[in-house]
Amino acid sequence: MTEIIERHVSASPERIWELWTTPEGISRWWAPEGFRTDVTALDLRPGGVLEYTMTAVAPEQVAFMEQNGMPLATESRKRFTEIEALTRLGYASIIDFVPGHDPYEQLTQIELHPAEGGTRVVMHVEPLHDEVWTQRLLAGRANELDNLAALVAAE
Numbered sequence: 001m002t003e004i005i006e007r008h009v010s011a012s013p014e015r016i017w018e019l020w021t022t023p024e025g026i027s028r029w030w031a032p033e034g035f036r037t038d039v040t041a042l043d044l045r046p047g048g049v050l051e052y053t054m055t056a057v058a059p060e061q062v063a064f065m066e067q068n069g070m071p072l073a074t075e076s077r078k079r080f081t082e083i084e085a086l087t088r089l090g091y092a093s094i095i096d097f098v099p100g101h102d103p104y105e106q107l108t109q110i111e112l113h114p115a116e117g118g119t120r121v122v123m124h125v126e127p128l129h130d131e132v133w134t135q136r137l138l139a140g141r142a143n144e145l146d147n148l149a150a151l152v153a154a155e
Contacts, residue, residue, distance in 0.1 A: 007121050007149055008117070010118040013086045013119045016152075026039050026042075029144070030147070033058070033147075034056060034060060035054050035057060035058075038053045038055070040052060046082060048079070049079055051077050052076055053076075055073040076094070079091060079092045086112060087111065088110065088111055088112070089109070090108070092106065098133060109124040111123075123141055125141055
């Protein structure tokens with residue numbers, strides 16, 4: 001069953017779209033605190049890809065990654081499934097980092113709705129292979145939306 005995460009973001013749908021669909025925008029909010037996102041490819045069309053590297057940069061995150069034998073940088077890839085400028089964006093994330101599981105795709109769809117004082121962002125998140133990994137994914141997606149809201153509030 002698809003999970004839904006919603007946030008009110010105090011920016012226009014046009015601004016949210018720009019932050020979500022350009023390398024410059026994505027690099028400003030996508031990563032959790034203490035990490036940096038570098039977009040290496042962005043082909044914004046159905047079937048196009050978003051490729052990026054997320055790198056631990058803050059001392060605490062670097063130490064955590066090193067202590068747990070994890071790489072400081074990881075590459076990720078998403079394939080766009082749906083693009084309706086300013087209103088809808090869908091992408092399949094390549095899930096290739098779960099030990100003991102063959103790679104598979106996970107679908108996320110975003111809706112942008114004009115709202116009083118900004119935009120209502122609705123994210124539909126397809127679950128992963130089990131509840132533990134699904135909850136990790138949902139926490140990450142919620143963090144992304146919180147980062148986005150914080151960025152536009154600070155602008």
